[in-house]
Amino acid sequence: MHNIKEIRKDFSFFEKSLEKRSLNIDFKNLQKLDEQNRDLIQQKETLEKEKKDISKSKDESLFKRSKEISSDLEKVSDNQKKIKVELENILSNIPNIPHPDVPNGKDENDNIEISKSGKIPHFDFNPKSHYELGEKLKMLDFDLATKTTGSRFVFVKNQLALLERALSNFMLDTHVNQNHYQEISPPLIASDNTMFGTGQLPKFENDQFEIKFDGASDRKFLIPTAEVILTNMVKDKIVDRKDLPIRLVASTPCFRKEAGSYGKDTKGMIRQHQFYKVEMVSIVEKEKCSEELERMTSCATDILDKLELPYRKIILCSGDMGFSAEKTYDIEVWLPSENKYREISSCSSCSTFQGQRMKTRYKNENKETHYVGTLNGSGLAVGRTLIAVLENYQQKDGSIIVPKVLRSYMNNLESISFN
């Protein structure tokens, strides 16, 4: 959410900054509403002042006048509230302004590769897809999931279930012990207010699973990512500056409707309604966002380095970035069966965009109150990492070599094969 006070300072600059996003926003109306709002506030305050003075004076001859003011005040105040709501509606649907580093572009084709790392494996046979490998091992069962639940779900069994758990634990341990994130096991359900804080609502309601919850006054949703619940841990708070940066990590299931991706990645477990993801979140002083984004991204790539998986890092163009992000790096891992890189992590700085939605502030050294900067990044998407391990570590006979760093998490298992 943008601060109207900041926007006001230079309206045309704000308009220009968002051009990169190529949106349809009625800036004229926004400006008009802001002016109306301020005008009404002033009217309101003048009346309030008069009323207050009368009350203080305790002059009975003025009490009648005070009553009149009350009814005038009601009208002005109602009007102002209406305008304010309208204003906030518009504001809450405007995405974050892209950082100057962000390349201009329309969609994913305009993203720019920054670096490549690791060795792309060469096979002297035709590498299989993860779902072929998994089904052959009898450890991925999509048909069964269809039967019990529906499409875009999967059963992971036996040693692949163990592998999935090992990946999650390995990532968590690395982020906690080496990268100094605080481990959290959070609720997997978030209220509408929380969803608003990180920007899932109001604009992206269709992507969310809403849950029926008897008697609750607010709406509840399954989290689409732990970012939502971790970031909102500081909602409505003035955090102590000395507690910053706050770095949090959690491994949670994520739930997404994947509306609008019909027919995309229908095979296998690339795109599921439910998947595990290890998520990192940082709450920082606003000036530290860029620095923290680099740090967070390297925490993510470090996992791939340790797993010895080939990957590349790209910077998303303005048109491909998420709603709340000012700058995003995607990490893409090599998938032999597709002969290309696929997203396995996305690390974003949201500047103060979410901070303002959540009303999370801190005081700087001059005791001035500022909104916090927030960042989030996958470290990594566990399901997709499982896919990457399967495909990159596959052998001619369909068995899978277990990456060295994972073996201690898997009873020293060195290879997974059908038996």
Next chain:
RNA sequence: GGAGAGGUGGCCGAGUGGUUGAAGGCGCACGCUUGGAAAGCGUGUAAAGGAGCAAUCCUUUCAUGGGUUCGAAUCCCAUUCUCUCCGCCA
């Protein structure tokens, strides 16, 4: 599901109709003290919004919404959340 208690500043906690934005404490910041630290002492310390180049000024806010009143943290009603006890389930 039944009964009760309660939501006040970053935190704890006083306050039951009129300068109460709100005592006191903790925390925090600065200063004094000290070889240094701790303790002690002193001073300061809410947020949001609006006006102004600025100094500064104004308005709002004691869970939320309504009501009574010239005037509400304080009285009334509704809603909501939290806690305790009982029941039920794990």
